Amino acid sequence: xxxxxxxxxxxxxxxxxxxxxxxxxxxxxxxANLVLDFTPNAAxxxxxxxxxxxxxxxxxxxxxxxxxxxSSDAPKLLAAGRTEFAILxxxxxxxxxxxxxxxxxxxxxxxxPLASVIxxxxxxxxxxxxxxxxxxxxxxxxxxxxxxxxxxxxxGVAPADVHRxxxxxxxxxxxxxxxxxxxxxxxxxxxVTLERRxxxxxxxxxxxxGSPSYPELVLATTERLRRExxxxxxxxxxxxxxxxxxxxxxxxxxxxDLLAANPDLDRAETAAQLAALNRARAFQPHLPARxxxxxxxxxxxxx
Numbered sequence: 528x529x530x531x532x533x534x535x536x537x538x539x540x541x542x543x544x545x546x547x548x549x550x551x552x553x554x555x556x557x558x559a560n561l562v563l564d565f566t567p568n569a570a571x572x573x574x575x576x577x578x579x580x581x582x583x584x585x586x587x588x589x590x591x592x593x594x595x596x597x598s599s600d601a602p603k604l605l606a607a608g609r610t611e612f613a614i615l616x617x618x619x620x621x622x623x624x625x626x627x628x629x630x631x632x633x634x635x636x637x638x639x640p641l642a643s644v645i646x647x648x649x650x651x652x653x654x655x656x657x658x659x660x661x662x663x664x665x666x667x668x669x670x671x672x673x674x675x676x677x678x679x680x681x682x683g684v685a686p687a688d689v690h691r692x693x694x695x696x697x698x699x700x701x702x703x704x705x706x707x708x709x710x711x712x713x714x715x716x717x718x719v720t721l722e723r724r725x726x727x728x729x730x731x732x733x734x735x736x737g738s739p740s741y742p743e744l745v746l747a748t749t750e751r752l753r754r755e756x757x758x759x760x761x762x763x764x765x766x767x768x769x770x771x772x773x774x775x776x777x778x779x780x781x782x783x784d785l786l787a788a789n790p791d792l793d794r795a796e797t798a799a800q801l802a803a804l805n806r807a808r809a810f811q812p813h814l815p816a817r818x819x820x821x822x823x824x825x826x827x828x829x830x
Contacts, residue, residue: 557759558589559611562601564619564744566594566696567789568716569800570637571614572781573810577770579784586762592788605630605747612763615747616642618670629750634764635742636771639809640734642674642743645718646709647702649729655682655736664694664701664710671711674733681736702726713743715809719800743809771810778805 583590601613606628623630646652655678665671676686694701698712714730721728753760774781
């Protein structure tokens with residue numbers, strides 16, 4: 528069970544990130560859109576819980592949530608002003624900011640690294656060094672290359688020494704069929720699913736190979752929206768944290784909320800994914816508030 532102190536710390540950090548002077552103005556909240564980073568999965572349980580439990584409505588926000596149609600949708604739509612909010616991998620947020628896009632993180636969503644390289648055969652790949660000469664699938668997001676390069680370098684492998692194949696969000700079929708030897712993927716999602724299907728995978732987590740700890744996913748918006756509508760930003764942040772509090776304290780109820788909105792998800796697999804996230808305390812803050820504010824606000828320059 529989460530502690531009250533942990534929730535207060537999360538709320539304090541996210542409120543500070545979203546703040547732009549003054550309190551929330553009456554009537555500032557309105558209809559808004561949020562684009563996910565990936566197809567709906569257990570990492571988004573708190574968002575769907577907040578939707579179904581009415582937490583966004585209680586905060587005065589009519590929030591519409593949609594999945595991206597391609598791997599690079601979220602940052603592009605956010606930068607173009609076609610959505611007010613997006614869930615971004617923190618590496619993609621950093622890359623977008625380095626390219627001059629006026630995007631800013633306002634709250635951590637998943638406070639642990641989830642990125643990994645998953646090999647289809649645990650016997651053929653035991654360490655990052657064994658990836659040399661292998662075919663590795665990537666989604667097409669810039670963050671994939673950053674994760675893959677970090678893990679390769681940890682094993683003494685030059686990034687050019689693997690063949691990269693863009694597979695979109697198809698890591699599970701690509702690995703299960705042998706189309707690729709390994710793929711960048713989330714250990715909590717594709718990793719759990721592949722293990723349950725009996726694929727003899729090896730998971731190489733990025734934070735096990737030299738990367739510092741960081742929040743994997745952040746709630747992001749534009750600098751303009753944060754500046755001009757701080758009340759809306761604060762409302763969305765608070766309701767979202769309330770939803771993740773439910774996912775920690777009552778995972779079964781949050782799972783029901785996620786599946787109600789996404790009935791095609793397999794209940795057993797999604798429950799296993801959510802349990803893996805909660806075992807890793809992925810929804811609970813663990814970084815010092817000052818470091819977290821700086822990291823999420825600028826994006827992350829690693830791994």
